[in-house]
Amino acid sequence: MSSETGSKSERAYAAIKDKILGGEYTPGYRLVLAKLAEDLGFSVVPVREAIRRLEAESFVTFERNVGATVAGIDPTEYLYTMQTLSIVEGAATALSAPLITGPDITRARAVNARMSRSLEHFDPIRFTALNLEFHSILFENCPNPHILDLVHRGWNRLQALRSSTFNYVPGRAGESVTEHEALLKLLESGAGAEDIERAARAHRAATLDAYLAHNASDQQAHALLTPSY
Amino acid sequence: MSSETGSKSERAYAAIKDKILGGEYTPGYRLVLAKLAEDLGFSVVPVREAIRRLEAESFVTFERNVGATVAGIDPTEYLYTMQTLSIVEGAATALSAPLITGPDITRARAVNARMSRSLEHFDPIRFTALNLEFHSILFENCPNPHILDLVHRGWNRLQALRSSTFNYVPGRAGESVTEHEALLKLLESGAGAEDIERAARAHRAATLDAYLAHNASDQQAHALLTPSY
DNA sequence: GCAGACTAAATCGTATACGATTTCATACTT
C-alpha cells in the first residue's frame, strides 16, 4: 500500500499507518522513534513528523518525553465517531443530492448489488470496501469540501478503531443493503433535503443501534444518545 | 498570549499563530523556517513542527520544498466554514439541550445582555468574544467531544479567515442577539431535538445569508447553497 | 530584444549528535 513517492516523512507516515491498520502494530504497541527509523532506514526526524501526523488523526496517542502508542479500541470512541458520522454523512448526502445524476444512481445500485453478493460469500472486508464505494459515489458531487473532509476523517477513525472486526453484528449488513436501496429510491424521487438528510442519518445510526443492542452490556453508552440521532 | 510553558515546538506554534491572528503576519506572508527560528531563538526543527501543525489547522498553506505562506481570506472558504459550522453547531446544541440547566440559561442570558450593551459602544471585538462565551455555555455539557471539537475547529478557522473584520454586516449583530434570546426560550420550553437543531442551524445560517446579501456580487456562492441550510 | 541554458542564492528535507527527561532496576534506610 505504501508508495515509493513523496518525502520520507510521507512514506514513513504511510508505512506506519499501514502497519497499524494491517494489524502488525496492535493497540497499546509502543512506537519507539529510533526503532521505527532503524526499520524504515530513515533517520528519526521524518519518522517523528509522521508520528505527530498520526497523532493528529488519532491513530496513536502521544505523550511528551514518553512517546507514542497505538490507539486502542474504545467502545466510547466508536460511539462518538458513529454519532458524528451520522451527522456529517447526513449533511453530505443532503447537500450532494441535487447534484446526483441518473448514471450516478445506476452506478451506486450496481455497487449495492455487489455488496449483496459479497454477503453470500461472507466477505466482510470486501463488503466494507464496497460500502465505502457506494457512499463515495453519492458524495463525489458534494459542493462543500470541508464536510466531505469530515466524512473521510470519520471513515479513517473507524479504520483506526478496527470497527469492522470488533464491531461485527450478525444480520446488520443485510439491512444495510436494503437501506441503501431505499436511499437511492428517495434520491430518484427528488425528495426534499430534510427527508434525505433524515434517511442518511438514520442509516448510520441504525448500524450504531445494532451494535448497542448486540452489546447490551454497554448501558452507559445508551445514555449518551439522549436525543435520538 | 503565548505561554512560556511546554516544548519549544508548542511555544513556536503559539507564537506564530498569535502573530497570524494578531495581524503581524498577513495573508500571503511567506514563513521562512530559518528566519522564524532566528526570531524565536529556537532551531528550525521545532519551528518546522509548529508549521506543519498550523498547516493541518489551515492557518497556513504548505508546499513541498517551497515553504509555508499565511492562508488568505477567501470568501469561498468562509462559506464552506460557515455552512459546516451551521451543521455541527446545530448538532452540538441539540445534543447538549437535554443537559442544560436553569442556571446555565441564566448565565447565557446575562452574557447576551452584555452583548447587547457592547453593541451600543460599537465594540465588535468584545461582541465576538461574548458570542463565543454565549455558545460555549450552551455547549459545555455536550456529551460528544468529537462534535465539540469540530465546533472549535470551525471557530478557529473563522479566526484564521479574520471573518469578524472582512465580513462585517451592519445590523446583523443586533439580529444575532434577538436570535439568541429566541434560542434560550426554546431551550427553556423543553422543545424537541429537531426543533432545537433547526433553530441553532438557522442562527448560523442567518449570519451567512446576511453576508451573502451584503456582498451580492458573490453570485456563485449562492449556487453552492443549493439545499437551504 | 527574447527564449533558453546556466549559475548562484535561498530555502527546504534529512542525518547525525547530544543534552534533557523519563523509566526502571537496585541499593539503602527505617
Added chain:
DNA sequence: AAGTATGAAATCGTATACGATTTAGTCTGC
C-alpha cells in the same frame, strides 16, 4: 518488608550540519 533514594539505561527534544530542490538572476545565442 515497604518505601525511598540512587544511578544507569532508554527514549525523547532540539541543535547543528549538509545535501537536495527550488527560485531568481545572468548570460548566451539567435
